[in-house]
Amino acid sequence: MKKYICTVCGYVHEGDSAPETCPVCKAPASEFRLEAEEKKPLLGGKNSNAYIITYSVVMVVLVAAVLAFAALKLQPIQNANVELETKGAVLASIGQGAGAAEAADKNAYINDEYNKYITDAFLVNEAGERVDGNAFEVLKNIKAEYDKPAAERLLPVFVSNVDGQVRYILPVYGKGLWGPIWGYVALNSDWRTISGVVFDHKGETPGLGAEIAGEKFQSQFEGKSIFSGDELVAIAVLKGAGSSAGNPNAVDAVSGGTITSRGVQQMLLDCLSGYKAYIEQQLAVAADAANPLNAECHE
Amino acid sequence: MNSKNMKYLFGPLNKNNPVIVQILGICSALAVTAQLKPAFVMAMSVTVVTAFSNLIMSALRKGIPDRIRIIVQLVVIAALVILVDQVLKAYVYDVSKQLSVYVGLIITNCIIMGRVEAFALGNKPWPSFLDGIGNGLGYGMILIVVAFFRELLGNGTLWGVSVIPASWYIQNGGFYANNGLMLLPPMALILVGLIIWIHRSRNKDLIEK
Numbered sequence: 381m382k383k384y385i386c387t388v389c390g391y392v393h394e395g396d397s398a399p400e401t402c403p404v405c406k407a408p409a410s411e412f413r414l415e416a417e418e419k420k421p422l423l424g425g426k427n428s429n430a431y432i433i434t435y436s437v438v439m440v441v442l443v444a445a446v447l448a449f450a451a452l453k454l455q456p457i458q459n460a461n462v463e464l465e466t467k468g469a470v471l472a473s474i475g476q477g478a479g480a481a482e483a484a485d486k487n488a489y490i491n492d493e494y495n496k497y498i499t500d501a502f503l504v505n506e507a508g509e510r511v512d513g514n515a516f517e518v519l520k521n522i523k524a525e526y527d528k529p530a531a532e533r534l535l536p537v538f539v540s541n542v543d544g545q546v547r548y549i550l551p552v553y554g555k556g557l558w559g560p561i562w563g564y565v566a567l568n569s570d571w572r573t574i575s576g577v578v579f580d581h582k583g584e585t586p587g588l589g590a591e592i593a594g595e596k597f598q599s600q601f602e603g604k605s606i607f608s609g610d611e612l613v614a615i616a617v618l619k620g621a622g623s624s625a626g627n628p629n630a631v632d633a634v635s636g637g638t639i640t641s642r643g644v645q646q647m648l649l650d651c652l653s654g655y656k657a658y659i660e661q662q663l664a665v666a667a668d669a670a671n672p673l674n675a676e677c678h679e
Numbered sequence: 680m681n682s683k684n685m686k687y688l689f690g691p692l693n694k695n696n697p698v699i700v701q702i703l704g705i706c707s708a709l710a711v712t713a714q715l716k717p718a719f720v721m722a723m724s725v726t727v728v729t730a731f732s733n734l735i736m737s738a739l740r741k742g743i744p745d746r747i748r749i750i751v752q753l754v755v756i757a758a759l760v761i762l763v764d765q766v767l768k769a770y771v772y773d774v775s776k777q778l779s780v781y782v783g784l785i786i787t788n789c790i791i792m793g794r795v796e797a798f799a800l801g802n803k804p805w806p807s808f809l810d811g812i813g814n815g816l817g818y819g820m821i822l823i824v825v826a827f828f829r830e831l832l833g834n835g836t837l838w839g840v841s842v843i844p845a846s847w848y849i850q851n852g853g854f855y856a857n858n859g860l861m862l863l864p865p866m867a868l869i870l871v872g873l874i875i876w877i878h879r880s881r882n883k884d885l886i887e888k
Contacts, residue, residue, distance in 0.1 A: 432744045457769040
């Protein structure tokens with residue numbers, strides 16, 4: 381049975397054809413239109429519960445599949461980026477690896493430089509004893525080490541040799557304003573003066589706190605000393621341009637990035653203190669060797 | 680391309696700009712405009728996300744149950760943003776580090792949901808796609824203008840390259856100092872305000888009675 385609707389008054393006629401005139405308003409048959417037969421909608425229509433639940437389940441599964449696929453495909457590239465970045469940062473702290481931007485194959489370049497200049501890498505603990513383990517693997521997950529209590533931490537030390545000049549690179553890790561900050565401090569072979577630093581961060585404000593990763597902030601550290609007399613004081617980060625002038629244990633903070641700058645200061649103090657026992661041991665060895673009386677004994 | 684589609688694409692660049700006329704997406708305009716490079720990548724990312732979320736939502740618009748409309752929009756937008764974030768991490772790692780959380784926060788950028796609600800759900804996919812691109816570019820344009828002034832006046836650099844001669848600086852015996860205030864977020868708000876002022880004084884019909 382078809383339904384015909386009068387477009388003038390809305391009267392509904394049921395039958396095989398439209399009536400000659402509308403019984404209500406007397407409109408002719410041409411004014412009637414055929415109403416499409418009602419189809420039974422899928423799962424009871426767009427707004428039924430069954431449809432909504434099916435829709436959401438299918439959508440969630442689809443989206444999850446796409447995202448999982450993308451994550452799996454991109455994961456190796458992302459991991460390689462992180463590893464490359466870590467090696468690049470280690471190199472940057474000793475002033476190497478700057479040619480990476482121009483290198484045809486950045487990946488190979490960084491790896492070559494890394495293997496060339498980093499001659500040794502080992503782990504120490506808070507008591508200053510050397511511990512077995514792969515320093516680079518520990519470094520990649522340095523956060524986990526600093527989450528442990530101080531006595532259980534494994535602290536990586538990298539030894540670099542650039543044209544006969546030996547330097548020690550100590551990774552540091554701490555808190556900025558919005559998230560973690562980390563870096564590498566390269567010490568000269570006297571274990572006291574800094575030859576260079578590199579800092580990086582997860583989410584400090586671009587243009588403000590993020591400037592700790594900039595050349596201007598980092599270059600201040602060169603030649604500063606982490607010792608004041610015989611005490612390990614690390615490096616203070618002082619507010620106000622020029623306030624650190626002449627102070628061998630301090631640098632200027634980043635303007636507008638006070639909390640991040642304080643984070644850097646705290647990070648350097650906390651992390652370098654962890655190496656204190658090892659550094660003092662090394663200093664004692666150096667003092668021994670420098671002492672002419674001992675030197676004679678060894679002969 | 681017919682004139683209607685041209686309007687969808689270019690309208691948001693001027694008289695229907697999402698930032699300075701519709702006042703949407705101000706939050707991220709403050710956060711990422713201290714330097715040009717992150718602002719540019721942010722602009723591109725938002726353009727991709729608005730364009731494709733508009734396209735997908737418009738293609739799905741007849742099948743979406745009304746009651747879970749917003750949830751579906753969020754899922755689609757969030758999925759796109761995660762994809763963009765993953766791709767940035769894999770191929771432009773440096774910039775993705777600089778943008779960090781702000782890429783994730785594209786999800787909450789009101790331009791995207793605003794365009795999906797206001798346009799994509801009522802229009803065909805192709806015009807919706809153009810509308811998404813137009814709005815993304817309109818947003819990006821303001822970001823880049825603001826970032827240009829903030830980086831230049833706040834840091835003396837453009838795209839990370841120093842453009843102010845070193846001898847001009849006071850510490851080198853010159854007369855010039857960077858304006859640190861430019862780097863702080865409130866300055867972006869003031870710059871956006873200035874842009875709105877100039878824009879409205881040239882387009883009198885936009886001025887509220």
